[in-house]
Amino acid sequence: MEIDSQKIKVIGFDADDTLWINETYFRDAEEEFATLLEGYETKNKIDQELFKMEIKNLSLYGYGVKGFVLSMVECALDLSNNEISSEKITAILNIGKEMISRPVELLDDVEMVLKELSKKYRLIVLTKGDLLDQERKIEQSNLAEYFHHVEVLSDKKESNYKNLLEHLEIDVNEFLMIGNSLKSDVLPLVNIGAKAIHIPFHTTWEHEMVDDNDAKGKEYKTINGLKDLLNFL
């Protein structure tokens, strides 16, 4: 798909795993969790059950670290048949606190690319997850100056994007979204008539995976890194 850079006026960036590292920390946390639960189940089973618990609780807790920690505690109680020690529950709470406190690690070239693009386009951040966590990350990232607007969404479905573009008075034909998740950052935009660019991150949460059929025939561009944006924007 070709992006007509003349037509684009506003560029939306996903944040987690597009501007900075995030999913890697969840993978690390899952490793620690599996180590804590060693002896109760196999690593593979622990991973699976934690994922199931997260999905079961998703409609209640939404995205973000706090819901993830609550699901880890519940899963630990379940998998251990209530035999998990208090010390291990404390260790799970601490995994969450460390995730929340972890300094922001920007991905390659982020600042240089945003600086360039902000000269020609209006840039916004569209992220989902916990409001406070995302605000903190934006602040810590020192990237706030490049963005006209930061919106934390409770989810990234077509309707969320439609409402937001309407609210911000952005014409869907003039909007380009950039992100690492086909499911959340690319396909919903293509489906409502906007442009989208996919920059895969090396790790993707299972819940963000899409079926090949969902992506088939959809018009979006895939690039390897943020820097490649400057080749055509």
Next chain:
Amino acid sequence: MEIDSQKIKVIGFDADDTLWINETYFRDAEEEFATLLEGYETKNKIDQELFKMEIKNLSLYGYGVKGFVLSMVECALDLSNNEISSEKITAILNIGKEMISRPVELLDDVEMVLKELSKKYRLIVLTKGDLLDQERKIEQSNLAEYFHHVEVLSDKKESNYKNLLEHLEIDVNEFLMIGNSLKSDVLPLVNIGAKAIHIPFHTTWEHEMVDDNDAKGKEYKTINGLKDLLNFL
């Protein structure tokens, strides 16, 4: 203080304990928590320690039910010297799930008052807490149609209000805020030059209490219930 209703163009409403019941559920949860911890400490001490834990974790977890549940779990481990049973940890998680799933209970006259005021003013909701929870409550309340905008803030300090009014292009002199918390809904507004009306709710979280000195000399109006707004707006 007199409110010049001719000058006001936009009215902001706090949501929790202004439009619908909220704090009562936290009090109920604290009661249940104290019952679970019976035998480890006195009720009074349990209440105090839970409050301390919430405040200790506030900068990490922010406002909302999920952070409250994580603090309850941590406090239970602490107060019981790690002797709390797994069944009681599960009970704490369930207190949180029930809070999140609880149907919205509107306060008296809310819909009638919003319907009237929406004929003359632009109404917005300014609430803090968990994004997903607040969105769900707005939706369930069937009040969304009366509001031009709903904003969930991570905190309600002067800077949060200033940024938001600027972003929404609302003149501070034309803005009136209505809410149950002097600390979050009234004083920050008065301090930035907007108008504010206090409608006390019968229960206030200790963290939302203000020192008499902070409120002394500040110009705001206090009324008994939402319906009283119609006497002068």
